[in-house]
Amino acid sequence: MADEKGGAPVLQPLTGSQLVLGTIALSLATFMNVLDTSIANVSIPAIAGDLGVSPDQGTWVITSFGVANAISLPLTGWLTRRFGQVRLFLASVLLFVIASFLCALAPNLSLLILFRVLQGAVAGPMIPLSQSLLLSSYPRARAGTALAMWAMTTLVAPVVGPLLGGWITDNISWPWIFYINVPVGVVAALVTWGIYHKRETATARVPVDTVGLGLLVIWVGSMQVMLDKGKDLDWFNSSTIVALACVTVVAFAIFLIWELTEEHPIVDLTLFRRRNFWVATVALLSAYGLYFGNVVLLPLWLQQYMGYTATLAGLILAPVGILAMVFTPFVGRFSDRIDPRILVTISFAVFSLVLFMRADFNTNATIATLLVPTIIQGAGMAAFFIPLMALTLNGLPPERIPAASGLSNFARISAGSFGTSITTTLWDRRATLHHAQLVEHLTPSDPVAAQTLSQLHASGMGTAQSYELLNRLVDNQAFMLSANDIFYVSAVIFIGLIGLVWLAHPIRGGAGGGAAGSGAH
Numbered sequence: 001m002a003d004e005k006g007g008a009p010v011l012q013p014l015t016g017s018q019l020v021l022g023t024i025a026l027s028l029a030t031f032m033n034v035l036d037t038s039i040a041n042v043s044i045p046a047i048a049g050d051l052g053v054s055p056d057q058g059t060w061v062i063t064s065f066g067v068a069n070a071i072s073l074p075l076t077g078w079l080t081r082r083f084g085q086v087r088l089f090l091a092s093v094l095l096f097v098i099a100s101f102l103c104a105l106a107p108n109l110s111l112l113i114l115f116r117v118l119q120g121a122v123a124g125p126m127i128p129l130s131q132s133l134l135l136s137s138y139p140r141a142r143a144g145t146a147l148a149m150w151a152m153t154t155l156v157a158p159v160v161g162p163l164l165g166g167w168i169t170d171n172i173s174w175p176w177i178f179y180i181n182v183p184v185g186v187v188a189a190l191v192t193w194g195i196y197h198k199r200e201t202a203t204a205r206v207p208v209d210t211v212g213l214g215l216l217v218i219w220v221g222s223m224q225v226m227l228d229k230g231k232d233l234d235w236f237n238s239s240t241i242v243a244l245a246c247v248t249v250v251a252f253a254i255f256l257i258w259e260l261t262e263e264h265p266i267v268d269l270t271l272f273r274r275r276n277f278w279v280a281t282v283a284l285l286s287a288y289g290l291y292f293g294n295v296v297l298l299p300l301w302l303q304q305y306m307g308y309t310a311t312l313a314g315l316i317l318a319p320v321g322i323l324a325m326v327f328t329p330f331v332g333r334f335s336d337r338i339d340p341r342i343l344v345t346i347s348f349a350v351f352s353l354v355l356f357m358r359a360d361f362n363t364n365a366t367i368a369t370l371l372v373p374t375i376i377q378g379a380g381m382a383a384f385f386i387p388l389m390a391l392t393l394n395g396l397p398p399e400r401i402p403a404a405s406g407l408s409n410f411a412r413i414s415a416g417s418f419g420t421s422i423t424t425t426l427w428d429r430r431a432t433l434h435h436a437q438l439v440e441h442l443t444p445s446d447p448v449a450a451q452t453l454s455q456l457h458a459s460g461m462g463t464a465q466s467y468e469l470l471n472r473l474v475d476n477q478a479f480m481l482s483a484n485d486i487f488y489v490s491a492v493i494f495i496g497l498i499g500l501v502w503l504a505h506p507i508r509g510g511a512g513g514g515a516a517g518s519g520a521h
Contacts (some may be wrong), residue, residue, distance in 0.1 A: 038161030072124025079404020128405030148332020294422030323378030340387030350380030355491035
């Protein structure tokens with residue numbers, strides 16, 4: 001710690017082994033956190049069966065974590081001012097370890113959901129604080145490298161999560177998807193404390209904005225449950241979904257008014273007055289929502305209508321990490337010299353190309369055909385997070401970075417929920433439309449239909465069996481065409497988002513200058 005400037009301690013960058021170990025420890029904690037958002041997804045059937053509940057009830061294991069995590073993320077700025085970055089980060093990691101251990105020991109669904117709520121709540125500050133601590137560890141000129149290290153973990157973990165979760169569930173038992181967090185978290189906490197305990201940030205006894213906190217819990221909780229259960233309950237044909245939507249809108253409106261007029265708000269919404277912050281945040285949430293929705297759609301289509309196993313579908317997605325891991329360090333190294341708007345443009349153009357390629361998929365697609373766009377997508381991922389985070393944090397003083405990072409990550413995670421819900425709902429509805437259009441031509445007078453039915457009859461099938469098989473073939477085509485529609489529209493939207501990114505001011509004096517910079521508003 002150097003001198004005092006404006007009442008806030010100015011921290012010198014770390015060097016040598018401390019920098020290496022600090023980066024590894026912070027990355028491990030982030031990896032553990034992001035991994036837990038996806039690792040349980042493939043284990044739900046096993047968890048539900050073991051605890052004697054239905055798979056639908058078992059999905060609350062995922063929902064409970066997501067709701068608690070989404071609520072706690074925007075609180076990061078306030079909690080940091082109150083307790084300090086290092087203490088808050090260490091508390092989050094250690095409580096996450098304890099919550100993970102309790103999840104593994106849970107004897108019934110109710111307790112498992114309770115411990116997942118705790119796990120999600122304490123996980124919130126970990127990702128934004130890992131960003132903030134990493135940026136304080138590197139010289140300002142190497143901020144891009146720091147963000148690259150962070151981005152590597154957020155890129156790899158969502159891909160590894162389902163594969164690791166499936167393997168652990170199949171070969172050991174589901175509690176071990178939570179037990180593995182214990183050694184990782186303990187090592188990350190010990191190393192972080194050893195390096196960062198003398199680098200604590202200034203604290204202040206900020207009053208608790210209880211009204212703002214209560215409103216945040218109400219609207220975020222209602223929104224997350226609505227998004228998670230909307231498709232199952234047929235959206236606005238359900239009174240439950242309508243009620244949740246009303247609560248979300250009303251509570252959100254009151255929350256905005258309260259937080260913008262409160263002297264000590266629980267969430268710092270004034271960050272949206274900065275042009276680069278709101279442009280980058282809107283671009284991030286829009287792009288991540290599209291990306292995540294399509295990441296969910298592809299394996300669903302492969303498993304339900306192409307006959308792929310969960311493991312094989314996961315392996316089709318896994319190569320996205322290859323080019324991401326190759327190019328991310330280079331993007332981090334050169335992001336201080338290249339306008340981040342150019343890098344985001346390249347990223348979005350790659351995503352658009354990949355989605356246009358997927359829009360041409362058909363039911364005869366080979367594994368090689370499916371893998372090519374997935375591999376190319378890795379190049380787009382490498383240039384995705386780093387420049388957008390550089391734009392988000394540009395010009396902010398160090399003490400505002402946790403709040404900015406928390407809000408940005410909240411927007412990203414919420415967008416993932418929106419993307420999943422909207423994509424799966426549209427997929428079903430467009431498939432119904434395509435099915436109706438295809439069936440119009442399948443009449444006894446249609447030569448193709450007549451020939452197909454006669455071939456099925458000749459193979460020994462009865463009339464009912466023949467029509468059932470024909471309907472299944474139509475279903476396969478309908479859901480493929482529906483997926484192609486979504487891929488195509490997503491590709492077009494990515495092109496449109498490129499224009500949004502160029503509304504941001506160019507960054508002067510380095511792409512990563514979170515602690516300083518042009519301060520563009």
